[in-house]
Structure formats: C-alpha cells, structure tokens
Amino acid sequence: MLMSGGAKAIEALLPGALEHWAEAGAAKIPLPSGVVSYTPGGWHRQWPAAHYLIACSRDLLDQHVRDIVLADPRIRLLDKTGVRALTGSAQRVTGVRVASREGLEWCIDADLVIDASGRDSNTVNWLAALGITGIRERHIASTLVYASRTYQAPARNNGAPLVQIATAPHTPGPRQTGTLIPIERGRWQVSLAGTGSGAPSEAKDAFVPFALQLPHPMIGQLIARAAPLTDVQVSDATGSSRRYFEDARHWPEGLVVLGDATATYNPLYGQGMSVAALHARALFHTLARMQLHAPGTARTAQKAIARLTEAAWSLSTSQDALYPHAANAAPSLADRAKGRYLNRLSQAAATSAQAAATLTQVTALEASPARLLKPSMLLAAGLGRWRRPLAYPPLTDAQRAVVNFADHPEP
Ligand SMILES: Cc1cc2nc3c(=O)[nH]c(=O)nc-3n(C[C@H](O)[C@H](O)[C@H](O)COP(=O)(O)OP(=O)(O)OC[C@H]3O[C@@H](n4cnc5c(N)ncnc54)[C@H](O)[C@@H]3O)c2cc1C
Structure with a gap:
C-alpha cells in the first residue's frame, strides 16, 4: 500500500502516475473511512475521509513508474548492471564504477550520484574507501515475521x-x-505478521488457521473461501535501521542518498515507499533552488531528506515501542514516552473525529508528526477514549453484502 503523502509526491514528479495506476485497477481507498479495523475490545469507529492509500500489487505500482520514467528520452537504463564503487574524492564524488553480469567493469562520470539502492546499500563502505568514515548507524532488530x-x-x-x-x-x-x-483484478493481498513464538510460517496449510486465530477471525473466514494464487512469501527483513549521513562531519559534493538506503522501517506501517518518494521530491525542490555544482547543494539535499526520514522514523519507532518484546533492543525512554502518547491518541481517535483526522494526516505522511503536539491533540490524548468501540464492524450496506458478515458471528 502506498500512502497518499507518497502517492502525491510521485504524482508531482511523474504526472500521470495516479491515472495509470487507477486504469490498471489500483484502488484509491479513503482513510480512515475505507479501513475496517479491529483490536480486542471492538471495531474502530469510522470518520469522514480526508486522505487515502493506493492499494495494488507492488508490480503494478513499479511497472507504471518505470514506464513513465523510461518514456523520457533523457533517461537510459543499464540493465543487469550494478554499481561497485564511487569514483572521485572525499571532496567531490564524480561518478560510479559499474560492472555487468558478464564481469565487464567501467566508470560512468556524473554531476550528481543518487544512491537509491535500498536497504543493502553499500554507500557507507564506498564512502570509507574515499576517506569519509564515522557515519553513525542505528539498527533495531525485530522478531517480527511477515508472511504474505x-x-x-x-x-x-x-x-x-x-x-x-x-x-x-x-x-x-x-x-x-x-x-x-x-x-487489482479482484484479488486480495493478505499479510499476516507475528513476533517471536507467534510468528507465521511459510507452510501453505498454516496460513488460513493463523488468520482465523487472530483476535477476530474475519480475514481467515474470507480467505478460507478464496483461491490462493501464490505460495506464502515470508520476510524477516522487518527491523528498522538508519544511517545518519546528514551528521557526517564532512560530506562530498555530488552525492545524495535516499530511500531505504538512508533508513528502513517496520513494514507493518507501510511507509517505506512513501518516504522514498518524499525524499525524491525533496531532492527535486533542492535542485530547483540551488545550482547543481554550487558548494553545499548535496549536503542541503541530504539534510532535507533527513528531516523527512526523522518524521517517519520517529512515528515508526514510537509505535514499535508499544510492543517492547518485539524488538531485540529495549526502546529508548523517549521512544517509550512517544509510544504511550501515540497510544492515547489512537484511543482518542476511536471517539474523536478531529483526533482521527490529524492522526490519519500524519500516518498518511501528509503532515509532520509535530502536528500531533498541537493543543487540541494534547487535550484529546488527555481525554483518551470516552466511548466504547463498536460491537460490529462499521461496514456500508454494500460492504456488508460482500463480506456477508451475517455468516460470521462475533467470536
Ligand atoms: C515485507 C515488506 C513489506 C513492505 N510493505 C510496504 C508497503 O506496503 N508500503 C510501503 O510503502 N513500503 C513497504 N515496504 C518497504 C518498501 O519495500 C521499501 O521502503 C521501498 O521499496 C524502498 O524503496 P527504495 O527505492 O529505497 O529501495 P528498493 O525498493 O529496495 O530498490 C532498490 C533498487 O536498487 C537496486 N540495487 C541495489 N544495489 C544496487 C547496486 N549496487 N547497483 C545497482 N542497483 C542496485 C535493487 O536491485 C533495487 O532494484 C515493505 C518492506 C518489506 C520488507
């Protein structure tokens, strides 16, 4: 799923992306009203939508981005070719050394190198080879396993x-x-996740039983009657990690790092792609304001990227702090305090339309988490939940007919 903050960033950079996705069958699901959500105690109330998420397969999302990008005659893709090192010096990165699958190696000169190579990015080592060391890193391992x-x-x-x-x-x-x-195409993407002894496995015949034993069996009941199209794909790449490039004592001209190469987050919150898109938009804005070769341009962009990372990171690590046994390292005091506050706000959002709207705006990556500290939100957190959650899911008549919930009595 792609949050509206990320979708808007992609649309701003690649006009037409939203339309392409919709034509190919991606759904625009209103937030929070389009999500039917249950935690022990009951179903969450629904409030009018101001934001949305794009629901479709990752292949569909990527395919249309790739099509739009490659339709630009200025862009050339080197297929089956990997970057092996940065070229240049500690003062200025001037390009990359690449290698083909056949083992051919050559250098490509560049005014700007953008590392968007994901969570396994090698930039920390490549910078060290240029003499830039001491990049601070933080890793929070997680016992969460994700099966889809x-x-x-x-x-x-x-x-x-x-x-x-x-x-x-x-x-x-x-x-x-x-x-x-x-x-798209009338399919369901089902993700199950659990920590420690409660983790899902890749066994096909364990998938539906796992879904049935969740605090409410609705997902299990729905998929028990559906035809699986794939095997169970399991991922334990669920930890959060961050590289603080913006704090490097020295940063070379001509290099910017973005996306998962700077930070990864717990995938449960579905924010990684959106943050990567927001990073790309921040780079675009920096380059619109500053000359590419002007001193400090790369560092300015890296700091703008870091501000966006910090917002997503603090949201994700403070939510994780609510489940301290899920991580291999105890959450910091600050994360724990933020987690408790976020929990109060989530409870308030169950009964306050305004708290729900602001919380959704922040989790859809359309506003900074600083919004959660405005006086009305402090008040909402103080009041907490003052109405009971719903005993039955807040489905529209059309959804009720589809889910046929009458078949599924409350557990
Ligand atoms: C199980 C799971 C579920 C997730 N679900 C969601 C979700 O629902 N919503 C969401 O927003 N995010 C989700 N994420 C996170 C999301 O996948 C990432 O945040 C996002 O893909 C990051 O994009 P990126 O472009 O930075 O890196 P990537 O998508 O990892 O892309 C990096 C690319 O660089 C290439 N590459 C790597 N090294 C080199 C090299 N040396 N030379 C050349 N190319 C190289 C790779 O082949 C790859 O194509 C999920 C993650 C996981 C693990």
Whole structure:
C-alpha cells in the first residue's frame, strides 16, 4: 500500500502516475473511512475521509513508474548492471564504477550520484574507501515475521473493504496482525505478521488457521473461501535501521542518498515507499533552488531528506515501542514516552473525529508528526477514549453484502 503523502509526491514528479495506476485497477481507498479495523475490545469507529492509500500489487505500482520514467528520452537504463564503487574524492564524488553480469567493469562520470539502492546499500563502505568514515548507524532488530499470500477473491466477495485485525498494545503474548487489501483484478493481498513464538510460517496449510486465530477471525473466514494464487512469501527483513549521513562531519559534493538506503522501517506501517518518494521530491525542490555544482547543494539535499526520514522514523519507532518484546533492543525512554502518547491518541481517535483526522494526516505522511503536539491533540490524548468501540464492524450496506458478515458471528 502506498500512502497518499507518497502517492502525491510521485504524482508531482511523474504526472500521470495516479491515472495509470487507477486504469490498471489500483484502488484509491479513503482513510480512515475505507479501513475496517479491529483490536480486542471492538471495531474502530469510522470518520469522514480526508486522505487515502493506493492499494495494488507492488508490480503494478513499479511497472507504471518505470514506464513513465523510461518514456523520457533523457533517461537510459543499464540493465543487469550494478554499481561497485564511487569514483572521485572525499571532496567531490564524480561518478560510479559499474560492472555487468558478464564481469565487464567501467566508470560512468556524473554531476550528481543518487544512491537509491535500498536497504543493502553499500554507500557507507564506498564512502570509507574515499576517506569519509564515522557515519553513525542505528539498527533495531525485530522478531517480527511477515508472511504474505495473494488470493483470487470469490466473485461474491468482490468489493470487500480493506480489513485490519491486530492484537492490542501492551497485551501479554506475541504481537500479531492481519491485513487483507483488495488489489487489482479482484484479488486480495493478505499479510499476516507475528513476533517471536507467534510468528507465521511459510507452510501453505498454516496460513488460513493463523488468520482465523487472530483476535477476530474475519480475514481467515474470507480467505478460507478464496483461491490462493501464490505460495506464502515470508520476510524477516522487518527491523528498522538508519544511517545518519546528514551528521557526517564532512560530506562530498555530488552525492545524495535516499530511500531505504538512508533508513528502513517496520513494514507493518507501510511507509517505506512513501518516504522514498518524499525524499525524491525533496531532492527535486533542492535542485530547483540551488545550482547543481554550487558548494553545499548535496549536503542541503541530504539534510532535507533527513528531516523527512526523522518524521517517519520517529512515528515508526514510537509505535514499535508499544510492543517492547518485539524488538531485540529495549526502546529508548523517549521512544517509550512517544509510544504511550501515540497510544492515547489512537484511543482518542476511536471517539474523536478531529483526533482521527490529524492522526490519519500524519500516518498518511501528509503532515509532520509535530502536528500531533498541537493543543487540541494534547487535550484529546488527555481525554483518551470516552466511548466504547463498536460491537460490529462499521461496514456500508454494500460492504456488508460482500463480506456477508451475517455468516460470521462475533467470536
Ligand atoms: C515485507 C515488506 C513489506 C513492505 N510493505 C510496504 C508497503 O506496503 N508500503 C510501503 O510503502 N513500503 C513497504 N515496504 C518497504 C518498501 O519495500 C521499501 O521502503 C521501498 O521499496 C524502498 O524503496 P527504495 O527505492 O529505497 O529501495 P528498493 O525498493 O529496495 O530498490 C532498490 C533498487 O536498487 C537496486 N540495487 C541495489 N544495489 C544496487 C547496486 N549496487 N547497483 C545497482 N542497483 C542496485 C535493487 O536491485 C533495487 O532494484 C515493505 C518492506 C518489506 C520488507
């Protein structure tokens, strides 16, 4: 899923992307009203939508971005070719050394090198080879395992809402979640996640039982009647890590690092792609303001990227702090305090439209987490939840007909 903050950033850089995705079947799901969400205690109330997320397969999302980018005659893709090193000096990066699969190596000169090579980026080592060392890093390992599988929805279930089921923060035992996302061509992308002894496995016949034993069985009941289209794909690349390039004592001209190469987040919050897109837009804005070769341009861009990373990082690590047993390192005091505050706000959002709107704006990456500290939000957090959650899911008549919830009595 791609949050509206990220979708808007991509649309600003690559006009037409939203339309391409929609034509190919991606759904624009309103937030928070389009998500049916359950935690022990009940179903969350729904509020009018101001934001959205794009729900589709990763292949669809990537394919259309690639098509738009490669339609630009100024862009040339070197297929099956990898970067092996940076060229230049500690003062200025002047290009990269690349290698083909056949083992051919050559150098490419560049005015600006952008590292967007993801979580396994080698830039820290490549910088060291140029004499720039001491990049601070932080890694928070996680015991969370993420298992996903794609299903063909039965025709009568076509039009099901996005469903999220999760254990509550601070409850004993492993953290577990399930998400069913309706994607293109009447399919469901189902993700199950759990920590420690509560982790899902890649066994095909364990997938539905895992979904059925979540705090509410709705996802399990839906997929029990659907045809699986893929095997179960399991990922334990769920830790959070961050490289503080912006704090380097010395930063070369001509190099910018963005996306997962700067930071990765717990995938449960679905923000990595959006943050990468916001990084790219921040770079675009910096280059619109500053000369490419002017001293400090790369560093200015790196600092702008870091501000966006910090917002997403603080949101994700403070939510993780609500489940301290899920990480291999104890959360810091600050993360724990932020986590407790976020938990109060989530409870307030169950009964306050205004708290829900601001919280959604921040989690959809459309506003900085600083918004969560405005006086009305402090008041909302103080009041907490003052109405009980719903006993039944807040489905529209159309959704109710699709999910046929009458078949599924409350557990
Ligand atoms: C299980 C899981 C589920 C997730 N779900 C979501 C979600 O729902 N929503 C969301 O927003 N995010 C999600 N994420 C996070 C998201 O996948 C990443 O944040 C996002 O892909 C980062 O984009 P990127 O371009 O920085 O890196 P990547 O997408 O990793 O792309 C890096 C690219 O660089 C290439 N590359 C690497 N090294 C080199 C080299 N030396 N030379 C040349 N090319 C190289 C790689 O082949 C790759 O194509 C999820 C992550 C995981 C693990």
